[in-house]
Amino acid sequence: STTITNSIATKLPLAGGTMSGAIAMGDNDVTGLDELIFSNGTKLGDDGADNYLKLTYGDSGAGGILVYDGDGQRQGYLYGDGGATSSFGLLDGTGSWAVRCRENEYVQLYYDNVGKLLTKSDGVDITGELQCDTLDVDGNADISGVLSLAGNLFMSGTGHLGAADN
Numbered sequence: 001s002t003t004i005t006n007s008i009a010t011k012l013p014l015a016g017g018t019m020s021g022a023i024a025m026g027d028n029d030v031t032g033l034d035e036l037i038f039s040n041g042t043k044l045g046d047d048g049a050d051n052y053l054k055l056t057y058g059d060s061g062a063g064g065i066l067v068y069d070g071d072g073q074r075q076g077y078l079y080g081d082g083g084a085t086s087s088f089g090l091l092d093g094t095g096s097w098a099v100r101c102r103e104n105e106y107v108q109l110y111y112d113n114v115g116k117l118l119t120k121s122d123g124v125d126i127t128g129e130l131q132c133d134t135l136d137v138d139g140n141a142d143i144s145g146v147l148s149l150a151g152n153l154f155m156s157g158t159g160h161l162g163a164a165d166n
Contacts, residue, residue: 041059057082063082065077076090077091078090106119
């Protein structure tokens with residue numbers, strides 16, 4: 001009887017209780033979890049309806065998900081800045097922006113942490129050189145700077161080529 005009582009006392013209750021060690025599940029699935037809560041208050045759970053995972057930071061600061069390869073080398077981040085107007089995106093392994101989405105404002109692509117392509121309400125802004133195989137402009141082109149052509153210039157329609165008076 002004492003052996004049975006002591007044996008039962010060392011078991012985790014079916015409702016509640018605290019564990020202080022790891023759980024080895026082998027190849028079995030873990031089911032019935034709605035949310036994982038980490039010691040710093042960060043939560044990872046189901047959004048409840050739309051098949052999305054929901055990551056909630058433990059405080060109002062920045063956070064996200066770090067991605068590492070099998071050798072322990074950080075490859076990048078899924079990052080949110082925690083601001084009232086969210087800035088969300090991908091950072092490379094060094095923590096530099098690669099893609100940044102600013103709520104109701106813009107999406108920006110970066111090269112070596114320098115913004116190169118920025119969406120705007122009236123189009124895009126490209127910093128640096130635009131290199132492309134073909135260019136088809138539907139509308140007016142305004143070039144402020146030198147236009148260099150390496151090849152033939154073809155004109156169609158009733159347009160003319162001339163110098164503007166300044």
